[in-house]
Amino acid sequence: MITEHADLTDKQRNDVLDMVGRAQKADGASPLNEAARLALRGAGNAGVIHWLSREHDDLVGYAQLQRRDGSVQLVIDPARRRRGLGRELAQRVRRSRRARTWWAFGDSAAAKALARSLGLVAVRGLLIMTLDARRYPWADDLALPAGTTLDHFRPADLDRLVAVNASAFANHPEQGALTADDFRARMASEWFRDEDLLVARDATGRLVGYHWTKLTAPNGVTRGEVYVLGVDPDFAGRGAGRALLSAGIIHMRSLGATHIDLYVEQSNERVVAMYRTAGFEVTHTDVAYGEAEED
Secondary structure (H helix, E strand, O other), rough: EEEEEOOOOOHHHHHHHHHHHHHHHOOOOOOOHHHHHHHOOOOOOOOOOEEEEEEEOOOEEEEEEEEOEEEEEOOOOOOHHOOHHHHHHHHHHHHOOOOOOEEOOOOOOHHHHHHHHHHEEEEEEEEEEEEHHOOOOOOOOOOOOOOOOOEEEOOHHHHHHHHHHHHHHHHOOHHOOOOHHHHHHOOOOOOHHHHHHEEOOOOOOOEEEEEEEEEEOOHOEEEEEEEEEEEEHHHHOOHHHHHHHHHHHHHHOOOOOOOOEEEEEEHHHHHHHHHOOOOEEEEEEEEEEEEOOOO
């Protein structure tokens, strides 16, 4: 039985999270990204639709559709796979006529097979790149644009941060649409600290770029992430992005990060090249599937 929900009860959320955990352990990649997990908890400003697939009283599948961009994330309990449950759940979501893209984190063989069975094709790639921070050189001069200084985020910067993010990612379907509520939800995470969100300020003190770094310690080993890096388009091409990237890497390395990860659109060749120049290498690719365009 498949049911559609505008919201979930605490028990339903916990059942989904338990199943997601089993899937991540089996597949080596989480079937839900951070935005979907936040929306599952009702955090941020994300309007979503949930679908639950059950057999008797057991949850066997979950799908979430983001109303804002029509993206779908779907997971089937590892113990109940290869029985057509994924296709059945996907078809139910499809009948809503809201789905536009379907994410496959890790792009497993099972995800490829489901996409083929639905007649979907790859329409977008998200690269995961990794840097061995131990090999990154320390820098005395970060080469910020003239009149620009390096600082860290302060609560009074929030509205300006949202505005710079929106303009820097105007063509990005998820990042560019984040609201102040979305930022607050992420800042409520246990790993967030103001001092880890580095910002560049112009001569007036106005925020013109930022590098939001993320530090976690899975298995007791500190790992960093270029969580988001954005620059006001008026400052683009002047070296602010490279300087913020370098400052963030050095910041994370100084706090014990041995490796640093980031996510970047495969189609953004200029930014991918910047990260490669800094020493990042592609370690993984997530794929979004969508309807094939008609000739």
